[in-house]
Amino acid sequence: MTDITLSIDGKTIAVPQGASILDACRTLEIDTPTLCFTETLEPAYACRACVVEVGPGALIPACARQVEEGMEVSTASERVIRSRRMVFELLGSATNLERADDDILRWNDSLGATKDRFGLPTKARERTAPHPGHHSPARAGDAESIQEPVKIEDDLYVRDYSACILCFRCVDACGEQHQNTFAIATAGRGFNARISTEFDFALPDSACVYCGNCIAVCPTGALVGKIQWDLRLEGQWNPSRQETKRSVCGYCGVGCNLEITTQDGRIVEVGSPADHDVTLGNLCIKGRFGWQFVYADE
Amino acid sequence: MDLRLLAATPTDVEQDAVDSVIGLPEDRDGDRIDQAVGRVALGGHQVRAERHLLLPALHSLRNARGWISEGGLGYVCERLTIPPAEAYGVATFYSLLGFEERPDRMVHVCDDIMCVGRSEATITRLEAEGVSVARSPCLGGCWSPPATLEDAVGSTFASGSDTPPVPQEPNGLRLLRRVGVVDPTSIGDYQEHGGFSALRRARELGPEEVLNELERSNLRGRGGAAFPIAVKWRGVRAAEGAVKHVIANGDESEPGTFKDRVLMEADPFALIEGLLIAAEATAATKAWIYVRAEYPTAIERLGTAIAAIEAAGLHDDLDIEIRVGAGAYICGEETSLFASIEGQRGEPRQKPPFPTTSGLFLQPTAINNIETLVAVLEVIEQGATAFAAVGTKDSTGPKLFSVSGDVHRPGVYELPFGTPLGELIALAGGARGQIGAVLLGGAAGTFIGPGDLNFELSIEGATGVGAMLGSGAVMVFNDSTDFGAIVRRIAAFFRDESCGKCVPCRIGTVRQEEALIRLADGNVIDSVESELRLLADIDAVMTDASICGLGRTAAAAVRSAIALELAGVIT
Numbered sequence: 001m002t003d004i005t006l007s008i009d010g011k012t013i014a015v016p017q018g019a020s021i022l023d024a025c026r027t028l029e030i031d032t033p034t035l036c037f038t039e040t041l042e043p044a045y046a047c048r049a050c051v052v053e054v055g056p057g058a059l060i061p062a063c064a065r066q067v068e069e070g071m072e073v074s075t076a077s078e079r080v081i082r083s084r085r086m087v088f089e090l091l092g093s094a095t096n097l098e099r100a101d102d103d104i105l106r107w108n109d110s111l112g113a114t115k116d117r118f119g120l121p122t123k124a125r126e127r128t129a130p131h132p133g134h135h136s137p138a139r140a141g142d143a144e145s146i147q148e149p150v151k152i153e154d155d156l157y158v159r160d161y162s163a164c165i166l167c168f169r170c171v172d173a174c175g176e177q178h179q180n181t182f183a184i185a186t187a188g189r190g191f192n193a194r195i196s197t198e199f200d201f202a203l204p205d206s207a208c209v210y211c212g213n214c215i216a217v218c219p220t221g222a223l224v225g226k227i228q229w230d231l232r233l234e235g236q237w238n239p240s241r242q243e244t245k246r247s248v249c250g251y252c253g254v255g256c257n258l259e260i261t262t263q264d265g266r267i268v269e270v271g272s273p274a275d276h277d278v279t280l281g282n283l284c285i286k287g288r289f290g291w292q293f294v295y296a297d298e
Numbered sequence: 299m300d301l302r303l304l305a306a307t308p309t310d311v312e313q314d315a316v317d318s319v320i321g322l323p324e325d326r327d328g329d330r331i332d333q334a335v336g337r338v339a340l341g342g343h344q345v346r347a348e349r350h351l352l353l354p355a356l357h358s359l360r361n362a363r364g365w366i367s368e369g370g371l372g373y374v375c376e377r378l379t380i381p382p383a384e385a386y387g388v389a390t391f392y393s394l395l396g397f398e399e400r401p402d403r404m405v406h407v408c409d410d411i412m413c414v415g416r417s418e419a420t421i422t423r424l425e426a427e428g429v430s431v432a433r434s435p436c437l438g439g440c441w442s443p444p445a446t447l448e449d450a451v452g453s454t455f456a457s458g459s460d461t462p463p464v465p466q467e468p469n470g471l472r473l474l475r476r477v478g479v480v481d482p483t484s485i486g487d488y489q490e491h492g493g494f495s496a497l498r499r500a501r502e503l504g505p506e507e508v509l510n511e512l513e514r515s516n517l518r519g520r521g522g523a524a525f526p527i528a529v530k531w532r533g534v535r536a537a538e539g540a541v542k543h544v545i546a547n548g549d550e551s552e553p554g555t556f557k558d559r560v561l562m563e564a565d566p567f568a569l570i571e572g573l574l575i576a577a578e579a580t581a582a583t584k585a586w587i588y589v590r591a592e593y594p595t596a597i598e599r600l601g602t603a604i605a606a607i608e609a610a611g612l613h614d615d616l617d618i619e620i621r622v623g624a625g626a627y628i629c630g631e632e633t634s635l636f637a638s639i640e641g642q643r644g645e646p647r648q649k650p651p652f653p654t655t656s657g658l659f660l661q662p663t664a665i666n667n668i669e670t671l672v673a674v675l676e677v678i679e680q681g682a683t684a685f686a687a688v689g690t691k692d693s694t695g696p697k698l699f700s701v702s703g704d705v706h707r708p709g710v711y712e713l714p715f716g717t718p719l720g721e722l723i724a725l726a727g728g729a730r731g732q733i734g735a736v737l738l739g740g741a742a743g744t745f746i747g748p749g750d751l752n753f754e755l756s757i758e759g760a761t762g763v764g765a766m767l768g769s770g771a772v773m774v775f776n777d778s779t780d781f782g783a784i785v786r787r788i789a790a791f792f793r794d795e796s797c798g799k800c801v802p803c804r805i806g807t808v809r810q811e812e813a814l815i816r817l818a819d820g821n822v823i824d825s826v827e828s829e830l831r832l833l834a835d836i837d838a839v840m841t842d843a844s845i846c847g848l849g850r851t852a853a854a855a856v857r858s859a860i861a862l863e864l865a866g867v868i869t
């Protein structure tokens with residue numbers, strides 16, 4: 001395959017045709033923030049954290065644009081840094097990022113995002129659909145937030161949408177791109193857009209099959225296993241005491257690779273490696289949650 | 299696909315409403331309904347190909363009961379094999395669809411830029427009469443505020459206003475020459491007024507020569523982006539694909555804009571003639587007209603016109619379909635409009651790929667504004683040279699302007715590109731009082747101060763004063779205007795109309811409105827300067843990093859109002 005030569009921040013690089021600017025940045029080990037992008041899914045190009053400057057005109061998302069011969073990309077210009085910082089500031093002002101992936105917290109800090117510039121976030125409230133297009137007036141002095149009560153509807157999942165950044169990864173993992181179950185989708189519009197089942201039904205009343213693939217792709221802890229949630233509440237969740245080992249699932253004959261995480265010798269989470277070509281990080285309810293029965297009679 | 303259905307059952311009325319759109323259910327081969335778990339697995343491709351009937355089916359449910367029940371939505375999902383969560387996501391996107399029981403009669407009252415302030419008396423009166431009222435963004439009736447829209451169960455919407463006025467004499471007009479002259483429901487009358495002569499000429503010339511004429515004419519799109527039409531149509535003609543589309547964009551929801559409404563209501567055959575020429579030049583196999591639901595007269599007349607053209611056999615077997623929006627400004631953005639027709643949420647897509655190769659259903663698509671398609675008739679009829687002789691070098695031909703606000707004769711005006719703004723205002727009867735500012739291009743546009751009013755109305759002329767012509771909305775405000783209220787209404791508009799997909803616009807539009815309210819209340823977080831820095835940062839990320847034109851223009855009016863120090867923005 002022919003290579004494409006381009007320059008990024010003044011460095012010249014050749015990458016395969018069809019690669020994205022993001023691929024090229026990562027090849028050069030330029031730390032590029034991404035929120036909606038993840039290796040195993042086609043991104044929604046929605047977070048805009050990865051924007052770069054290519055000539056005049058609007059910035060472009062590095063994850064979305066294929067490299068072109070002779071392209072001159074800037075990832076560190078004032079415009080780029082300003083927009084990236086604002087993406088994190090805006091998200092931080094509306095959303096609880098405390099439990100987000102380490103990468104996200106690191107980018108947030110390195111960009112110097114200060115979320116409280118906009119006022120104090122409004123308190124949690126039910127976020128059942130206000131009518132799209134109908135104006136909900138700003139509440140004096142407060143920054144409208146998406147804080148809402150946590151949804152705990154079964155023994156396996158917790159949905160804490162106060163931490164949701166609308167990266168749409170869970171929707172894609174549940175739907176067309178992986179699981180083909182379509183239990184969740186985006187509902188509402190604008191600031192009131194949110195991830196929802198039909199009519200906001202509880203998960204057990206929806207089409208959900210509890211494969212957990214949404215949890216596996218959620219970068220902010222908005223979707224999390226109940227065990228992790230409970231340990232966190234008790235102040236017991238401690239990644240530094242955790243160990244992850246690979247194994248193969250024994251429930252059926254497919255042979256999905258598992259990543260079993262233990263804390264102090266006890267299983268706390270089961271996932272699958274994203275780079276495994278059979279699972280792409282996905283599992284079914286048995287593989288991901290079957291182990292909980294091991295402890296069920298304790 | 300494995301589909302889990304809803305438990306609720308539809309009423310007979312709902313079932314009939316949905317069947318009237320999709321057809322009666324019949325046993326399809328391969329359908330398997332497992333009653334015990336309520337999951338149905340359908341023969342995939344064929345039914346999924348009908349997903350584009352989702353929005354029409356939702357309209358039909360609204361029509362029948364006024365709102366969409368669980369049983370009604372569930373029945374649509376079953377008939378079209380759509381996961382209920384997705385159908386719910388689509389239905390909750392549109393402001394004219396609802397999930398709560400509602401009174402049989404409602405009235406939507408515009409409280410947008412031109413109507414804000416003037417709508418309160420109407421709202422109070424209606425509410426006193428016991429009528430349920432919903433506040434609405436611009437209804438395309440800005441010349442006589444406040445505009446209203448009747449919304450009654452059992453019927454389609456009904457506009458509270460007539461076709462916008464065209465105060466100029468028809469003599470010498472091109473785009474508007476048949477408006478108010480021809481009977482918009484009669485194909486015979488249209489023919490007697492020169493109708494279909496452009497189509498005949500285009501057929502004589504053949505597609506290549508039509509494209510050459512358009513290129514020589516330098517006709518550029520009238521929907522806001524001013525893209526050369528010949529480049530777009532050539533792209534579609536050259537694109538690979540057995541199925542190609544042409545679309546007339548009649549969503550016209552930019553506040554202050556009502557010029558496409560005039561064309562669709564008063565000269566519907568002309569638009570369809572333009573669309574037929576487009577289809578033949580691009581080798582399209584399917585044509586669509588997307589009209590906002592708030593323009594019921596346009597929808598009705600276009601429907602009548604299509605039927606008459608088909609009966610006369612002038613359409614050369616081209617399938618022309620009307621699609622009706624459901625209350626979403628964003629659906630005028632071309633890629634959102636595709637999603638809306640496809641039965642998806644009306645969210646824009648990242649470009650490239652561009653519509654010319656990957657548009658509706660990811661197939662090659664030429665989408666054009668209504669006025670652009672009518673201007674094509676002029677190019678073909680008069681020839682490129684005569685067309686380009688009007689206007690300026692870069693902005694050729696005649697242009698429509700929607701004039702509203704503090705002028706004596708608001709309405710739709712046709713002028714050659716390059717006419718000074720002052721001349722347009724004089725034509726509209728002059729200003730009422732001293733002009734405080736003109737908002738050019740609608741909510742997505744720019745305020746122009748009294749010192750700059752004599753620039754030339756052309757693409758270059760507007761750029762010269764740091765503005766964009768946009769859709770050609772000219773909103774005139776005299777110097778007693780509370781611009782603060784107008785600017786905050788614009789900010790609210792973008793907050794309400796953001797689709798919510800990308801971070802800069804979804805949250806930025808909210809923060810922008812909040813900061814403007816704090817500035818108006820004198821309730822700043824730190825200082826006025828820090829609030830202005832906040833607004834500048836929000837402006838930067840929305841303008842630079844949003845997916846689509848909505849977010850990219852959401853700060854334009856605010857920025858210009860602050861720069862001009864318009865009264866009432868900062869107190």
Ligand SMILES: Cc1cc2nc3c(=O)[nH]c(=O)nc-3n(C[C@H](O)[C@H](O)[C@H](O)COP(=O)(O)O)c2cc1C
Binds near residue numbers: 519549628632847
């Ligand atoms: C938020 C938004 C709303 C738009 N609404 C309309 C509209 O109502 N009608 C229209 O013709 N173009 C609208 N456009 C522009 C279209 O995306 C597209 O450029 C246009 O239909 C192309 O037609 P033209 O080349 O003939 O102008 C809108 C764009 C944006 C970003």
Ligand code: SF4
Binds near residue numbers: 170171
């Ligand atoms: S719940 Fe998680 S994965 Fe889903 S959209 Fe929100 S942040 Fe993304």
Ligand code: SF4
Binds near residue numbers: 646797798804846
């Ligand atoms: S800019 Fe606004 S309207 Fe456009 S995609 Fe982003 S959120 Fe949606």
Ligand code: FES
Binds near residue numbers: 044050062064
């Ligand atoms: S990571 Fe590129 S847009 Fe989200």
Ligand code: FES
Binds near residue numbers: 445
């Ligand atoms: S109809 Fe009210 S602003 Fe246009």
